[in-house]
Amino acid sequence: MLLSHLRSQLKCNASRRNSRAAQRPAAAELLETRQLLSAVTLQVGASQDTTIYASDVDASNGSGEFLLAGSGTRSLVKFDVGGASIPEGSTIIDAVLVLNVAASTGGSASVSVHRVTSSWGEAGSNAPGDETTGAPAQKFDATWLYSSFDGELWNNEGGDFGGASGSTTVGEAGAYEWIGGGLIDDVQAWIDDASTNFGWLIQAAASGVKSFVSNNAPDAGLAPTLEITYEEPPLPPAIVEGRIWNDLNGDGIQTDALLSDLQLSIVNGNTYFDGFGGGEHWFKSTGSGRWYFLTEDGTLTKWSGVGGALTGTVVGKVDPKFYLEPGLVETSIGDPEPWLDGWTVELIGPDGTVVQTTVSGGRDSNGDDAIDSVTEGGWYRFEVEQGVSCTVRQVVPDGWHENAKITFDTSDSSTQAINSLDLKQQSSYYEDLGGLGEKWLFGDQSGWHYILPSGDLYRWDAKPITSQNPLNGEYVASPGKAYFDDPGLLANGGYNSDPNITNSDFRTDFGNVRETIAKGRAWLDVRPDGFRNEDLELEPMPPLVELGDGEAWLFDFERDAWFIIDTDGQPTYWGNSADAAGTQGSIDSAPSPGPQLTVEPWLNGRTIELRDEDGAVVATTTTESIDWNEDGEIDFETERGWYVFENIPLGAYTVHQVVDSGWRQTAPHSIDQSLATQLDAEFGFSTTTSDFRNWGGRNERWVIDRDNRWYFMLEDGSLHRWEVGTTAAGGGLKGEFIAKLSARHYLDLELLTNPDTSGVAIEVDGERDALQILFGNYNLLDDEL
Structure with a gap:
């Protein structure tokens, strides 16, 4: 009867429910507006409720249809907000308790709800009639004295609870709501820590009794409900990260020192993933034959050999990318390649604009409070909102170029x-x-x-x-x-x-190659010996002839001839010493003879080619003066005769000089090649039909000079003139030491007998500038002399 009466009242009170927002504090309205797009609202039914009675301290109403407040009665109600699928970390932005009054006596009264601070129980007690008199408590029922009959007592008779979390005026039958910051705080606390959720206690301030529909009533639609509006916690940021390294050999693979030493390989094209249930990858050392396994955190372990057990000796940690891409393990061979710190990396948003910038640096991966630049450098990292599409790019400094951009799948x-x-x-x-x-x-x-x-x-x-x-x-x-x-x-x-994660499923590493410079010089080899001499023998007095600006006298002692050297180092024949003597005249009336050179000058205007390993010309330049110190002047000794090739990709090259007509190239100035050129010019070496290896018992090889004298070379490249008559059988092969070349000259005697002076090989490895090659040039001057 009471419940049907309540139904008829609900229509009359609908406008009250719809005007709920008008009753709320302004702060709640603003909060709802701000959170409108991201807020979620749900309703939770009471998980337990009961009434306790001051007039009968051993009575309860755990299974009754009503919850009573007023005239010595209080009600308890609890909502299982922990089971409402509200994500951990959510923010409660509104909480509304809805109770339906089935009967009311004593006129309107303020009814308040208070957060309960102790656990309480609900059992099968069921009060008779209008339930204003309770039923005998059953085991675990809450009563006026007991939070759980008859075991746990309240700390305070009538229940343990705090101040009012909210209140509203309740009159005739109908639906009523409790709102406010106190309820929000209570629900937030229960979401944050479900162990503190003991519900609310409901009490009325007047002498009358308010009977609310319980969760045991026949019409479940009238039972207590808690409407919760919350904002889900922001997803943890996606991590966009990677590393930057100096790809010295240009192969796009970052070599790891530990893996390079172990020489691990994939067996039969299969890394035997998760063989023992640890998500591990397996490899075998081609050197020792031992098995190793690699776990997700980059730990590499030499297996103990115990079947089914991931046990063994940890040999070190490698970059986790080798776990993500196990095929990289067996390609990690060669010298370790360094990480690059201090490089700028940009995060590019969906519209192509730069949204974040960072700089690569070290990361303490092993937790030892120190950064090892060899193993822990080169990291960059961005934190971005989940689900946002973005890319990364590095800002490549001048003199470098990016040759590898590798993306690794870092998902589980x-x-x-x-x-x-x-x-x-x-x-x-x-x-x-x-x-x-x-x-x-x-x-x-x-x-x-x-x-x-x-x-x-x-x-x-x-x-x-x-x-x-x-x-x-x-x-x-x-x-x-x-x-x-x-x-x-x-x-x-x-x-x-994890469908929420996008960016953090991938990691991008960048490999970079230093664009190397190859440079060198060309000089006038007055003494055609393949060496740039700085102690030329000059006549004491050059011709008393006035020279142009920047010109100088140079005396060729072997030819007994004077030359004028112009600002490019080019020689012009002037005459011999006898001609110079005839120009002396009166010292007082003669012009100044100008400067004399005691050093072989640098030459401009020489054409230099850079050729790849197939012999194709990839770049051409000309020797010239370069104002290295930018002082506006060209220094005769340090700033003339230079050639420069910039931004050379990795590889093997040869530097060639194009020899002009009337000139002879005397040297590319690598030590052993220049020495071989000088020796060949001096002795005129050649080979015969045989190199007579080991004739003298020292595994030597033999050559002969233009005067038919024999020489032998040992395996280390040392060259000796044979002491005629000495043999292996006659006390041992002997000879006069001539020069020390290299083992490659021993292996290829033609490097001595026919030395190539047209070019010198250089290696561009991305770590340093290429070797400087100096070209010597001798002016034959046949026409002029």
Whole structure:
């Protein structure tokens, strides 16, 4: 009867419910407006409620239809907000308690709700009639004295509770709401720590009784409800990160020192992933034959050999990218390549603009409070909002170029395992073909797979399915029931175990090559000996002839001739010493003879070519004066005769000089090649039909000079003139030491007998400038002399 009366009152009170916002504080309105787009509202029903009675301290009403407040009665109500699927960390922005009054005596009264601070119970007690008199408490019922009859007592008779969290005036039958910051604070506390949720105590200030519908009433729609509006916590930022390294050999692979030493390899094209259930990758050392396993954090362990156990000796940690891309392990050979700190990296937003900037640097990966530049350098990192599409790029300094940009999939192992299968639907999902209610997908490389209604994915064992041989396969992962409902979500590598994460599933590393400079000089080799001499023998007095600006006298002692050297280092024949003597005249009336050179001058105007390892010319330049110190003047000794090739990619090259007509090139100034050129010019070496290796018992090789004298070279490149008559049998091969060349001259005698003076090989390795090559040039001057 009371409940039907209540139904008729609900229509009359609808306008009160709809005007709820008008009753709220202005702050609540602003909060709702601000959070409108991201807020979520849900309703939670009471999980337990009861009434306690001051007039009968052992009475309760755990299973009654009403909750009473007033005239010595109080009610308790609790809502399981922890089971309401509100994400941890959410912010409560509104809380509304809704109670429906079925009966009211004593006129309007203020009814308040208070946060309960102790646990209490609800059992099967059920008060009779209008329930203003309670029923005997059953075990675990809350009463006026007991929070749980008859075990735990309240700390205070009538319940343990705090100040009012909210209040409203309650009159006749109908729906009423309690709102306010106190309720919001209570619900927030319960969301943050479910162990503190003991609900509210309801009490009325007047002598009358207000009877509210409980959660045990026949009409569940009138039971107590708690309406909660919350904002979900912001997703943790996605991490966009990677590393930058100096790719010295230009192969796009960052070499790790530890892996390079171990020489690990993938066996039979398979890293034996997760062999012992630790998500580990397995490798075998080609040197020792020992097995090693690599775990997700980059720890590399030499296996103990105990079957089924991931035990052994930890040999070190490598960059986790080697776990993400295990194929990189066996390619990590050669000298370690350094990480690059101090490089600017930009995060590019969806519209192509730069939204963040950072600089690469060290990261204490092993937690030892120190940064090892060899193993822990080169990191960059951005934190970005989840789901935002963005890219990264590095700002490459002058003199460098980016030659590798590698993206690694950093998603969890299940995501990687599933996406690597590259599954797709064929003409059908062939549902229940194997009798397990499964659906089927196919991978071009991985074969047939099936997913069960439970969401577990298996690789079919390819055996015929019969009653005696039911469907069977190898477990792959558990993507979940949603992927059984729509297996297409697994297709084309689109699976992600955490659909909220996008950017943090990938890491991008950058490899960079230093654009090397190759430079050198050309000089006038007055003494055609292949060396730039700085102690030329000059006549004491040059001709008393006035020279032009920047010109100088140079005396060729071997030719007994004077030359004028212009500002480019080019010689012009003037005459011999006898001609000079005839020009002396009176010292007082003669012009100043000008400067004399005691050093072989640098030459401008020489054409220099850079050729690749196939002999093709990739760059050409000309020797010239360069004002290196930018003082506006060209220094005769330090700033003439230079050639420069800039921004050379990695590789092997040869530097050649194009020799002008009337000139002879005497040297490319690498030490052993110049020495070989000088020796060949001096002795005129040649080989005969045989090199007579080991004739003298020292594994030597033999050459002969233009005067038919014999020489032998030992394996270390040392050259000796044979002491005639000495033999292996006659006391040992002997000879006069002539010069020390190199082992490569021993292996190839033609480097001595026919030395190549046209070019010198250089290596551009990305770490340093190429070797400076100096070219000597001798002016034959046949026409002039």
